[in-house]
Amino acid sequence: MMRLPVFRLHQPESLSDAMALLASSDGETRLVAGGTDLWPNMKRRHQSADVVVSLNRVAELSGIRGEVGGEVRIGATTTLAAVAASPIVRAAYPALARAVESISSPAIRNMATLGGNLCLDTRCTYYNQTEEWRTSIDFCLKEGGTICWVAPQSPRCWAVSSSDAAPVLCALGARVRLLSPAGEREVSVADFYRDDGIDYLTKQPDEVLTEVVLPPSDGVQMSFWKLRRRGSIDFAVLTAAVAVRRDDDGVVSEAAVWLGAVASAPVRSEAAEAVLVGNALTPEVITEAATATRKVATPLDNTDFTLQWRSKMVVHYVEAALREVAGLERERLAPNHAM
Amino acid sequence: MTPPRPGQVIAPDQAPPDSAAGSTHEDDLRIVGTPFRRVDGWAKVTGQTRFADDMTFPRMIHMRLVRSTLPHAFIQSIDTSKAEEMAGVVGVLTGKDMPEPFGILPVSQDEHALCLEKVRFVGDPVVAVAALTEDQAADACSAVKIEYEPLTTISSVDEALETHEPLIHDYGDEGNLHKKISLQFGAVEDGFAEADEILEDVMFYEGSTHLPMEQHAAVAVPEGGGRITLYTSTQTPHYVHKVLAQVLGMPASRVRVIACSVGGGFGGKSDIFNHEIAVAKMALVTGRPVKICLNREEVFYCHRGRHPVLMHLRTGFTKDGAMVAQHLKTALDGGAYGSYGVASTYYTGALQTVTYGLPRYRFDSIRAFTNKPPCGPKRGHATVQPRFALEVHLDKAAQRLGIDPADLRLNNLLPPDSITANYLKVGSIGLGACIQAVVDGSGWRERFQSLPHGRGLGLACGSYLTGAGLPIHWNHLPQSAVQLKLDRTGTVAAYCGEAEIGQGSDSVLAACVAEVLGIGLDDVLLCVGDTGLTPVDLGSYSSRVTLMVGRAAIQAAERARDRLAEAVAEKLDVPADRLVFAESRVFDSGSPENGMPFAEAVQQAEEKFGALATTGSYAPPRAPGRYRGSGVGPSPTYSYSACVIEVEVDPETGLYRVEHVWIAHDIGRAINPVLTIGQVEGSVYMGLGEAMMEEQVFRRLPKSRSSALVHKVPSMLEYKSPTFHEMPPVTTYLIEDPDPEGPFGAKEVGQGPLLPVIPALANAIFDAVGVRIDQVPIGPHMIRKALEDKEAGGDGRYGPKSFPDIDFGVPLMVPTPDEGGDGRATNTEEAGVRKGSGTMTDGVRKGSKP
Ligand SMILES: Cc1cc2nc3c(=O)[nH]c(=O)nc-3n(C[C@H](O)[C@H](O)[C@H](O)COP(=O)(O)OP(=O)(O)OC[C@H]3O[C@@H](n4cnc5c(N)ncnc54)[C@H](O)[C@@H]3O)c2cc1C
């Protein structure tokens, strides 16, 4: 069996106690919520800690507040199962419900949290392996080595941003609230990420993500499509999240087109958005917008599936998501691989 | 004709043959043929079953292994001094403590419990450490320092053919080739000269692993009197016993192996593994019970799974689709050790002849050593790859000749009771009924080639052994034995060396005994898989258990019945042949009220004869082949299956979904229809996994930067195996045509139904979108590539381009039965092959040390 290393675990019951523990702990200190990312990473010795502070018992961090049509706030430790089941989320942000529902498996969604999902470590098939395996190939940049095995000439790490909620929240213009001893701040989900496989969050180590703030969704049409090998458990190798506002004649006034799992952060396609804005969602416009995403997505060979094919699928998946929003018959994609 | 119902049992018209192996007349049977609850089911669903990792003993310590991080290297030094001083550490072992080589086949004694001079793949175990806790053992493992001198690595068959130095092993048929075979049955070239059409294909079947839910575990317990007991998750306690005694240098009588219930084997627990030997040695050295439970990554390193095989198939057909000659070449990527590889190599050619008439046949094969975990037997043992090639090849032939693929097969079925060109004796063949069932069930006649673009149907068939005809260690002993002990309570204890691996062998044993003695399943007490207490059964491999254990059990039970009948007849004063055993009673068939309870019958017999025990045993009939290599392929009887798959393909992306599977299996007789349908569905699941996504593949890092050659994804998350989202509805038909060799007419079901699934998918994809994917697993990118190729005016095919140029030398020539052959080769000297029919026992150089 793979075993966890030894560390001290705190389970505070209030946010202030948690903050105090974070400030006072000696040695390497980490936060944990559902643990579905942190514990496997610690077992494989990717991440270590002398002290782990659990947010699981902090009641004030959990729950969904607001109503359909208004601003909605989701506490960081709300489980993915609760987010997916929430009538508010399902009515106001169906793409978010769909994304969250697609994450891993039912058992994991019962433990995993939305905050943890947004902070999820980046992934790479050269990296998410046991310590012995990594010793065999020699450690890469993400672990203090001198080489990236995916792109040996590259000075940076290209590990993949694998949160399914992130691209949807970006497309919806959501924000996250961060609390630290220095105070509280709010930042857009888009700015929460940095396109770097190692330093993938702009969050400071002492900041706790407390809440996700979703703007009112009136009149926004949205969709989320996910490509992966199997209908459950697997991480995405590509996601497309789109949100569109149309005026009365069906002309697009606002558009957001985001891709997940193709870089170290969610990727926005301004070119695709530019094609959409000012046009009606005809099949031709949709195809043109989808084709425009091709340039922004530069996936590398560090996930499941062959690289060339995965790159080609970007256009198909964006197209499918946009066709769904437009109410057009969507591409005949094998349904197990998307929604 | 109305399509058959799902699960419907279809009996061909002819009356079942009389059989020496229990009655085959349905009217006489009470348990056999009814869906009864499996005898180990209650314990399994309530958590009472003790798997090897559940075993715990006073003073037990825990062991872990330090595994090689290099794919190919000499071991320069091993420093365990720091580990030995660490908290909790009780014992440390290295290769020197167990220098005796071993291997499952006598002909490939090339493994060591812990590597001696050399490591041969990433994951090869080098040091064992035992400590009071598993954490302490793991920590101490990290403190072991091993220095290596790296060697050139070999990652593929092509590299093995090119690389003459270094050699992965210092034995084998040639260079880094473990095995090289060339066999010719009949005047093959004459056959090709008669052909109207000659079809040639190159196909590739990727390797895959078994992925059992239970990770291998073993607990060794030192016992009084210099004995040792090993509890382990194994399919083959008998072979583990043999090898353990050999490597430990102990008399076999001092070694006891107990096969715990196995949480999935599929062939992956049929070898003896390093950890089983090391844990026993550790128990002897420390004098304490020692446990090891492998982690998932280590299970990927144990492997012994499906060989990656490249195949070249050339067949001559007549205009109406009959095969006149065939030449098959296979190249197996064997991994770092022999394992069952010699048998696997032969199996890639052996069963090509048992489904359709094939008068002349040539088979050439190599198995290469590579620096990867060793391949071995996985469900359908090495017959799956050439079956894929053959069935896709036939689909192409049908297309070329303008014949319906179902008719092409139906018109050319091998007749029952044939002796094939390669001297396999085939008895009953239910393949025609199988094809008919899936053709009717799927609406094939109306729907094949008529569905909208993107939807398709594919058909394929298969066949498998019901037990290998020959044992691994050549001898004339029974291959299975059962002992029954009858006591005054009416309980019948059945002792048998068989290993329950989830397939239901315990239930078969209990059912055969209960059926013959007319008692309930609950009245049979089982003691199985214990080399100390039970008579030998060779193990749960080659689909042998139902037939061989069943036959032995029936014999033992019939002997017991005869004894009881004699005593009861005397007591009741009726002729013994008028007595009936049923409802836990023994009574006069003439006047049923004249009888006694079974327990009383046992008491009567005990009074008359003394304590009651009987035995039964089984050895398969001798096969007609007398040439070297004829030992692989013979079986008491063969099962047959046919499958139709319906698939939906998205031509834009290449993504596809299996919509439905219809599968018919010729089982002879279903001892328990529910369990057998479970085996069929399990085979469909595993077959789809291999067809769609499973692959045991490796990553070689840029040579300029690293010498690494590692398993690409040794984890259950990234090694893709279907979930139930990918599992389509399955309609199963059991075809019952009792075979005289089988117990109550039964044939195997554990492996055969997997075979047709894989080619049926490839054929269905062709029907859906018109492209040929000549390799598995079939990824969406392959379909896209083939479609792009077709759009660009190509032949719309994705697959390997060529087979390596290999000099197979002079083939061993064996005239066929039709040519007047007697099963012997005619040019043994010229072909440079030793005489005799043994294949796994002798004939080539032994491992590093004999
Ligand atoms: C088999 C498997 C499949 C998976 N499939 C998917 C998938 O398809 N899609 C997907 O998106 N994810 C997937 N995941 C990843 C993971 O389960 C989810 O992303 C989950 O939401 C993580 O949440 P958690 O609460 O368990 O995180 P944790 O493991 O508790 O934490 C993850 C990280 O976030 C930090 N953190 C957690 N909460 C906070 C906070 N409030 N403030 C600051 N930092 C915080 C932790 O310190 C840690 O570094 C999968 C995981 C597994 C094991």
Ligand code: SF4
């Ligand atoms: S992208 Fe490169 S540096 Fe980053 S984890 Fe993968 S191999 Fe390591």
